[in-house]
Amino acid sequence: MIKFTFFDVGGVVILDFSGTNHWSSLQKEIGIPPEYRKEFDNFWDKTESQICLGLDIEKLKPEIKKRFKAKFPPDYSLLIDGFVKKFRRNESLWEIIKKISKKTGLGLLTNMYPNQFNEIKKANLLPEFKWDLIVDSSIVNLQKPDREIYEYAQKSSGFKGSEILFIDNLEKNLVVPKALGWKVFLYDCDNVLESNNKLLEYFNELQNK
Numbered sequence: 001m002i003k004f005t006f007f008d009v010g011g012v013v014i015l016d017f018s019g020t021n022h023w024s025s026l027q028k029e030i031g032i033p034p035e036y037r038k039e040f041d042n043f044w045d046k047t048e049s050q051i052c053l054g055l056d057i058e059k060l061k062p063e064i065k066k067r068f069k070a071k072f073p074p075d076y077s078l079l080i081d082g083f084v085k086k087f088r089r090n091e092s093l094w095e096i097i098k099k100i101s102k103k104t105g106l107g108l109l110t111n112m113y114p115n116q117f118n119e120i121k122k123a124n125l126l127p128e129f130k131w132d133l134i135v136d137s138s139i140v141n142l143q144k145p146d147r148e149i150y151e152y153a154q155k156s157s158g159f160k161g162s163e164i165l166f167i168d169n170l171e172k173n174l175v176v177p178k179a180l181g182w183k184v185f186l187y188d189c190d191n192v193l194e195s196n197n198k199l200l201e202y203f204n205e206l207q208n209k
Contacts, residue, residue: 001163001206001207001209002103002104002163002164002165002183002203002206002207003104003105003159003163003164004104004105004106004107004132004133004157004158004159004163004164004165005100005101005104005105005106005107005164005165005166005167005203006107006108006109006133006135006153006157006164006165006166006167007097007106007107007108007109007166007167008108008109008110008166008167008168008169008170008173008187009108009110009112009117009120009126010087010110010111010169011168011169011170011187011189012090012093012167012168012169012187012189013090013093013097013108013126013127014087014088014089014090014120014125014126015087015088015089015090015189015192016083016086016087016189017083017086018169018189018190019189019190020086022086025086026082026083026086027040029073029076029081029082030064030070030071030072030073030076030078030082031069031070031071031072032064032068032069032070033068033069036067036068036069039067039068040064040068043064043067043068047060049143051113051114051138052111052112052113052137052138052143053137053138053141053142053143054114054138054141055114056114057078057079057082057113057114058077058078058079060078061078079113079115079116079119080119083113083116084116084119084120084123084125085123087120087123087125088125089124089125089126090189090192091127092192092193092196093192093196093199094127096196096199096200096203097127097129098127098129099200100203101129101130103207104165105132105133105157105159106129106130106131106132106133107131107132107133107134107135107153107157108131108133108134108135108136109135109144109149109150109153109166109168110134110135110136110137111137111143111144112136112137112138112139113138114138115138116138117134117136117138132157133153133156133157135149135152135153135156137149140152144168144170144173145170145172145173145175145176146176147176147180150176150177150180150182151180154180154182160181161177161180161181161182162181162182162183164177164182164183165182165183165184165185165203165206166182166183166184166185167184167185167187167199168184168185168186168187169186169187169188169189171186174186183206185198185199185202187199
């Protein structure tokens with residue numbers, strides 16, 4: 001029986017850049033010339049791991065301007081204007097989270113940029129549930145899909161791996177928790193209604209075993 005359920009934030013509890021053109025929009029907003037965009041993609045892919053472990057993305061702006069000829073609008077915040085303002089609520093999932101919360105502990109296990117979680121809350125993008133545990137990569141200095149963050153989350157929850165369910169929208173983030181004995185669910189944020197139904201069905205099956 002499941003006693004604790006972790007949800008990912010971006011791509012699950014909220015709808016982020018997955019399956020959208022938001023990344024392209026961000027590059028246009030900050031004036032990355034077309035000929036530099038592939039190079040900028042590679043730069044961000046390599047740098048994002050450092051960001052999720054505490055690097056302030058606003059401090060990257062001078063380097064981005066120099067290396068990629070970017071032209072940021074006045075007072076543009078990479079964190080807020082570039083990311084948070086482009087996120088949307090996934091309200092169709094909230095009722096299912098509420099149902100799950102009546103039967104298990106409730107947590108968030110997420111890779112976040114510094115202060116991103118607070119800005120997401122300020123933007124009223126999250127459901128107003130009492131989260132029993134929040135594991136934010138930028139705070140605990142650990143990140144998915146590394147084994148250490150799941151071990152930290154499991155120990156902090158107080159439950160055995162077999163008693164934990166984790167919902168994430170990236171398959172690579174489910175490999176290690178599955179190996180630790182967690183139950184896992186791959187959430188398809190491009191088909192939220194179908195995923196919601198499958199999640200609730202899967203959760204009920206686990207509770208009835």
